[in-house]
Amino acid sequence: MAETIPFIDLRSTHADFIQGYLKELENLFQTCDFIGASSKRVAAFEEHFARYIGVKHALGVNSGTDALLLALDALGVGHGDEVILPAFGFIATADVIVRLGARPVFVDVQPDTFNVNPEAIEAAITERTKAIIPVHLFGQICDMDAIMAIAERHKLPVVEDVAQACGAATADGRRAGSIGTFGAFSFYPTKNIGAAGDAGIVTTNDDALAEKIRRFRDHGRTTAGTFECIGYNSRLDTIQAMYLAHKLPELDDNLLDRIENAKLYDTLLAEVDRSLEIRHGERRPLIERPAVPGDLRHTFNLYTIKAPDRDRLKACLAQRGIQTAIYYPTPLHTTPALAFLGYKGGQFPVAEECARRCLSLPVWPGLKRQQIQRVVHEVREFLENNTFIG
Numbered sequence: 001m002a003e004t005i006p007f008i009d010l011r012s013t014h015a016d017f018i019q020g021y022l023k024e025l026e027n028l029f030q031t032c033d034f035i036g037a038s039s040k041r042v043a044a045f046e047e048h049f050a051r052y053i054g055v056k057h058a059l060g061v062n063s064g065t066d067a068l069l070l071a072l073d074a075l076g077v078g079h080g081d082e083v084i085l086p087a088f089g090f091i092a093t094a095d096v097i098v099r100l101g102a103r104p105v106f107v108d109v110q111p112d113t114f115n116v117n118p119e120a121i122e123a124a125i126t127e128r129t130k131a132i133i134p135v136h137l138f139g140q141i142c143d144m145d146a147i148m149a150i151a152e153r154h155k156l157p158v159v160e161d162v163a164q165a166c167g168a169a170t171a172d173g174r175r176a177g178s179i180g181t182f183g184a185f186s187f188y189p190t191k192n193i194g195a196a197g198d199a200g201i202v203t204t205n206d207d208a209l210a211e212k213i214r215r216f217r218d219h220g221r222t223t224a225g226t227f228e229c230i231g232y233n234s235r236l237d238t239i240q241a242m243y244l245a246h247k248l249p250e251l252d253d254n255l256l257d258r259i260e261n262a263k264l265y266d267t268l269l270a271e272v273d274r275s276l277e278i279r280h281g282e283r284r285p286l287i288e289r290p291a292v293p294g295d296l297r298h299t300f301n302l303y304t305i306k307a308p309d310r311d312r313l314k315a316c317l318a319q320r321g322i323q324t325a326i327y328y329p330t331p332l333h334t335t336p337a338l339a340f341l342g343y344k345g346g347q348f349p350v351a352e353e354c355a356r357r358c359l360s361l362p363v364w365p366g367l368k369r370q371q372i373q374r375v376v377h378e379v380r381e382f383l384e385n386n387t388f389i390g
């Protein structure tokens, strides 16, 4: 059997610096400067990250989930409030709203970019709306100009969920996480820049909100050492900050690799579609590729297609040693944990169609050209040997 193509190979993401990092760890175990609140190494990483994103403040926390939770808490989201978010995405974005006693209000997404539909956001605003969370899904920034215009009209704060899109940018170069009131990033190992465990960061240009996050993440402690609000234990560990500090200078090169890989998929899958179109006289493309409107910088944390008979395609690829993943098989509004919100299937047809048809192909930096060619070859075989359409 041919060599397995993993969905992601994390070893390739630290191969170039792991020896240097291990040396630094030896030193850390002498200084024992382990915890984020006082660590100079954490502060150095935060400064570097803030410069990369183009914001005044970056505050390291425990995870992307905590980044969202602390940001919403700092905005005063609580009982009786509503927060608007897309119906297609990861549960963490909804979890944190529920944890604060507020209600997640779902809206539908766009069929070609998978990102939230700005018009649907505006239609969902009520007098109870307290914040909007655009999620930059799969690595592509949302239509932030449209979303910020709506937010400004209704005087609402925006928390960008940048978990999957570190390094993504608008056509004029504004980075995701620098546009809304807050950016919430995850450094989960498979993200564009992943830690060696759980970690996250909050970005903002607002001095007062930054100070709130600084206190929240350390039990509400002030610089004078008193506790002036109820906070969390959500500090970024030095071990993670040091690892991330090695990765940050490599981020843009890694993103270029992802973008090149995605381009190759686009070209090869378009060829497959063209040849099958002729053979079957079928006009609609059999595989829908991810759309990148205008000159947005999509970072392809995930290369996600829409495929006919997705589950069978996934099983067929797996049989031939190609690992793929489904993000996400269930839209948020029909997720069992959120059933108490009272949403029903059929309410967000685009999100539901994405959940039925989306399949993510391997796209990690370091994936070889021949491996992508093999993935596409197997996709073609599957399409050629089946007469289904739809």
Ligand SMILES: Cc1ncc(COP(=O)(O)O)c(C=O)c1O
Residues within 6 Å of the ligand: 063, 064, 065, 066, 089, 090, 092, 093, 135, 161, 163, 164, 185, 186, 187, 188, 198, 199, 200
């Ligand atoms: C869109 C989105 N938001 C939030 C999170 C939560 O991040 P973490 O796993 O670091 O808590 C994730 C992680 O997968 C995510 O994909």
